[in-house]
Amino acid sequence: MTSPTERLATAASTVLSRRLSRRGFFARAAVVGSAVTANGLDYILHPGTAYASVCGSGNTCSSGWTAMCCTINHGVNQCPPGTFAGGWWKAEGANLCGGSARYYVDCQAECSHCGCPGGSHFCPEHCWDCKPHCAHHGTCDERRVCHNVFRYGQCELDRKCGGPVVCRAISCTPPWRWANCTTTAATDNFTVSHSAPCLPGWSHIQKRYTELGSQSSVLGTTVGREHVTEHGHTQHYEHGRMYWSRHTGAHYLDGSVLHHYLHLHQASSVLGLPVTDVETTRDKHGKRARFQHGGIYHQHGGETHALWGAIWHRWRDLDGTAGPLGYPTTEIRPLHQDQGDFARFTGGSLYRPKGRSPYLLLGEIAAKYHQLGAETSPVGLPTADQHPAVDAKGVAGTELLCAAGAITRITGRPQAHGVWGPIYTTWNDQGRAGGELGFPVTDVTDVTLPDGPGQQCTFEYGVATYDQTTGEVTVRTG
Amino acid sequence: MKAHGLRVTAPPAWDVRIFRRTADVATVERTFPIVHAANFPLPARRGDYGSGAVEIMGPTNVMVALVEHDPSAAATALFSNRGMPRVHADDFSPRALQRTLRGQSGVQYFFNEAGRAFCLYIVLGSHARRRRLVEEASRLVASMAIQ
Numbered sequence: 001m002t003s004p005t006e007r008l009a010t011a012a013s014t015v016l017s018r019r020l021s022r023r024g025f026f027a028r029a030a031v032v033g034s035a036v037t038a039n040g041l042d043y044i045l046h047p048g049t050a051y052a053s054v055c056g057s058g059n060t061c062s063s064g065w066t067a068m069c070c071t072i073n074h075g076v077n078q079c080p081p082g083t084f085a086g087g088w089w090k091a092e093g094a095n096l097c098g099g100s101a102r103y104y105v106d107c108q109a110e111c112s113h114c115g116c117p118g119g120s121h122f123c124p125e126h127c128w129d130c131k132p133h134c135a136h137h138g139t140c141d142e143r144r145v146c147h148n149v150f151r152y153g154q155c156e157l158d159r160k161c162g163g164p165v166v167c168r169a170i171s172c173t174p175p176w177r178w179a180n181c182t183t184t185a186a187t188d189n190f191t192v193s194h195s196a197p198c199l200p201g202w203s204h205i206q207k208r209y210t211e212l213g214s215q216s217s218v219l220g221t222t223v224g225r226e227h228v229t230e231h232g233h234t235q236h237y238e239h240g241r242m243y244w245s246r247h248t249g250a251h252y253l254d255g256s257v258l259h260h261y262l263h264l265h266q267a268s269s270v271l272g273l274p275v276t277d278v279e280t281t282r283d284k285h286g287k288r289a290r291f292q293h294g295g296i297y298h299q300h301g302g303e304t305h306a307l308w309g310a311i312w313h314r315w316r317d318l319d320g321t322a323g324p325l326g327y328p329t330t331e332i333r334p335l336h337q338d339q340g341d342f343a344r345f346t347g348g349s350l351y352r353p354k355g356r357s358p359y360l361l362l363g364e365i366a367a368k369y370h371q372l373g374a375e376t377s378p379v380g381l382p383t384a385d386q387h388p389a390v391d392a393k394g395v396a397g398t399e400l401l402c403a404a405g406a407i408t409r410i411t412g413r414p415q416a417h418g419v420w421g422p423i424y425t426t427w428n429d430q431g432r433a434g435g436e437l438g439f440p441v442t443d444v445t446d447v448t449l450p451d452g453p454g455q456q457c458t459f460e461y462g463v464a465t466y467d468q469t470t471g472e473v474t475v476r477t478g
Numbered sequence: 479m480k481a482h483g484l485r486v487t488a489p490p491a492w493d494v495r496i497f498r499r500t501a502d503v504a505t506v507e508r509t510f511p512i513v514h515a516a517n518f519p520l521p522a523r524r525g526d527y528g529s530g531a532v533e534i535m536g537p538t539n540v541m542v543a544l545v546e547h548d549p550s551a552a553a554t555a556l557f558s559n560r561g562m563p564r565v566h567a568d569d570f571s572p573r574a575l576q577r578t579l580r581g582q583s584g585v586q587y588f589f590n591e592a593g594r595a596f597c598l599y600i601v602l603g604s605h606a607r608r609r610r611l612v613e614e615a616s617r618l619v620a621s622m623a624i625q
Contacts, residue, residue: 174507185502
């Protein structure tokens with residue numbers, strides 16, 4: 001359900017869209033939405049630009065108020081270096097906080113050059129690190145910077161001496177939850193609409209951010225305002241980003257998962273938008289986030305990779321990070337000569353020949369397959385999952401059948417072995433491990449026979465030799 | 479006028495309010511008493527440090543705000559000065575205002591008394607006339623008692 005302000009913003013944006021390019025429209029729509037959120041009917045009914053209205057009332061230098069920190073701090077909504085939180089107040093019923101209280105923290109300049117004389121709480125101007133000025137940074141927030149010598153007095157109470165208010169940090173979460181402040185409330189409802197283009201308006205993302213605790217959340221403070229793209233909305237934070245669309249909801253990413261998502265070009269990638277936050281994996285050994293069409297997975301102390309499509313679905317069916325494959329160690333990669341795709345994991349691999357399901361390779365079987373050259377090896381691409389096998393004497397093992405050979409391993413033995421070529425054909429015709437030769441205990445190796453080159457493979461119960469000159473395979477058992 | 483353990487004996491024609499805002503029950507915030515006193519009629523809607531009132535001040539007007547903080551703050555460095563301060567004209571500055579409005583002047587003192595923590599904030603309608611206006615403000619401050 002949309003709020004009245006959202007509906008007004010949509011209507012205003014619709015009019016604008018008739019004259020603007022797609023990119024221009026998205027940017028302008030965000031500004032109009034913010035203007036309506038900040039100033040409500042004032043913006044709709046009175047002349048003036050949406051851009052000026054974003055800053056709310058008293059936005060000029062001569063109005064006597066202090067500028068927002070994000071205006072002078074590279075978009076970062078927090079006290080800049082050389083300042084400290086000196087106190088806070090709230091304005092009730094703020095549209096910019098969904099109708100709840102909005103909180104303002106004054107960032108006071110430190111007195112680094114000298115102290116406060118006598119019993120005073122403010123150092124003289126020659127001690128300040130900042131120069132009083134108006135925030136002419138090309139935005140409508142032209143309020144004062146480093147000018148008003150005033151302190152609300154609920155934060156950093158161990159600091160008796162301070163300088164002027166440099167700027168104001170804003171939040172929809174009470175300051176005592178994210179700064180060293182007391183819960184003693186001060187109120188000034190006249191500041192309720194004070195804002196800046198670099199501060200987020202009230203939105204699905206801002207609502208979720210507030211529920212997470214705003215500045216006290218893992219995301220830290222906001223950096224700039226919300227961006228609107230054709231895929232959805234994005235908000236940058238000190239330690240992460242949050243994404244929203246009507247279909248996916250609002251979810252945040254941080255750390256290596258976010259870094260990887262950025263590397264993949266975010267929502268324009270095959271993954272789409274996130275449908276979860278970054279979460280701890282079930283085995284608690286890593287982090288993950290799911291997206292519309294895939295996931296990104298990070299193992300603590302290890303790598304971060306994305307999975308999508310059929311391989312991602314198969315891996316999830318196999319219990320994901322908690323299953324036998326464990327964490328991905330590669331992205332989804334194409335197979336040689338576009339034969340399909342594959343991904344490797346800490347516990348094995350999934351190979352998907354074109355038009356087929358992904359096949360499972362685990363542990364030593366997967367290691368041998370890779371050692372032999374994977375899809376370019378003489379065994380070719382897998383044609384099924386690896387599966388249990390038993391020889392004629394009841395010895396158990398595992399086999400992976402491939403297009404031109406097989407890889408097998410006897411249970412408990414350290415290594416797997418590959419069989420291919422004419423020797424594989426003979427062994428396969430005899431029933432593979434269940435036949436008279438049993439499991440291979442070496443790979444197929446090149447040998448020199450009396451009449452020329454050949455190949456040989458030793459099995460549990462015999463040796464198979466291929467004579468390239470005659471084209472015959474000889475089997476010796478016993 | 480007396481309320482919330484505070485008493486103000488204001489000169490005639492001064493408008494004095496002693497009040498305490500209702501705390502937001504959705505949070506753990508706490509509210510404490512506030513005194514607003516002015517030699518002009520105070521508007522109904524005011525910020526704790528006088529916004530709403532300072533905008534309508536003329537050059538002969540004075541506004542005084544006494545804002546109480548959590549008693550635990552009384553033991554901190556910021557509130558370590560003891561007793562209601564004596565107001566001096568030289569303490570005033572056109573910059574010492576919550577909202578710096580042309581011509582006005584202000585001062586702010588943090589102190590503790592009777593185990594309670596306070597901020598005294600005074601706004602003069604004219605910095606140029608501060609010596610005369612400070613006398614008025616001082617009389618009002620001298621009439622304040624913390625119990």
